Amino acid sequence: MLEACQLRYAFHAQPPLFEDVSLRLGAGEWIGLSGDSGAGKSTLGRLLAGHDEPAHGHIRIDGEQLPAKGLRPVQWLPQSPELAVNPHWRVTRVLNEAWAPPETLRRAFGIKPEWLNRPVRTLSGGELQRVCVLRALAPGVRYLIADEISTMLDPITQLALWQALKAEAEKRKLGVLVISHDAALLRRLCQRRYHLENARLHAAEHYQLS
């Protein structure tokens, strides 16, 4: 169980972006998170994956702190895949950064063999996002924070990506936090949904999401 307890985050001397945010994500569970731009969704996602430190509160996995070294069991997938890879590397190097994904999985995520030897900058955003998602599925990863990963993709690619991820997550009982503005997507994928507004986290059932 990934647990966030009473998280508070503020940029320097600014008023808190959010406070008293508590969240639980179980194995195999899919949770949705929505909120206006600038509400702090991505920051919350980064905190949960250990990419940033909260001003107050803590994050635990089965009661333990996130490990300081080695593969982190929580992986953050950012919206812009171009920023998530070394721009000078080739696709195969990025894909194998943490593990060597088998060919069956590469095929399931629509990663073509001819991409492997290409520099990452020659791939489109959608193609690169698939590489980033598969890279993050290394053995030992138990939770994924998918931060608007399909926003910049066309509907067909979106569907293919979510289907591949859903199948793999179900097989491995991965817990997934889906951050998105798309209410229909969240309704379809997630068992529970939250909305971040006025620096607080609310159950989304109380909100009419657009």
Place this chain on the structure above:
Amino acid sequence: MKTTQPRLRALVCSSLLALLLLALLYAQWWLGDLPTRMQFEARLAPPGLDHWLGTDALGRELWARTLAGLALSFQVGFLAALLGSAIALGLALLATFSSRLDALISMLIDTLLSVPHLVLLLLIAFALGGGLQAVVIAVAITHWPGLARVLRAELLQLRAAPYIGISRALGKSRGFILLHHFLPHALPHCLVGALLLFPHAILHEAALTFLGVGLSPSQPAIGLLLADAMRYLSGGYWWLGVFPGLGLLLMVLSIERIASSARRAL
């Protein structure tokens, strides 16, 4: 025309430098003892067919002495640029480890930059007793801070890039990130920095030798040739200063032009 002109200029400079380099690399072999061989019957001979660039007060061939001097200057410039950029790169990489280390390195950079570097250069060269090694060390120690400041800023910006955090989250060690993310990113900047440092180092070597704390008087260094020329300039022996000076100018300008082209290409 606009795009071909800088390319043409870079090509001309590269070819010129390559020719000069070839001449300098083989100078020791094909010049033999010519730069130091004295001909008392031909003292202070003007440039002509017998003595291409003239001779000095001891009858030594000036063209041979200029080439040998440029070879020495090139050697000093190369070693000093290599050492200076290695120090800058090492410290810039170290600055990414922790904010405390970064503060310490920044303080060191600011301190060294606040001291007039010619004074420091003279003091270090003097303290180390002069000679090739002293000049190389003095130039490297006084010239790394400028490059280190640029590299440090570049690497600190890179440290905040999402893919560095993701690499760490994927279990990559600090050493891996340093070698596979930071170093390849910094190397092209470092190369340009080293190229820009090169002409500086050559000029400082000449200046130190001119002031008497550089290379030994037995070596035909450009600084020494220029210092000698000063004594004879009022007698009308213009070739003693003009040719070594022109050679130095040509080499420095060629390297500088190549470094500028490399910086623009980056």
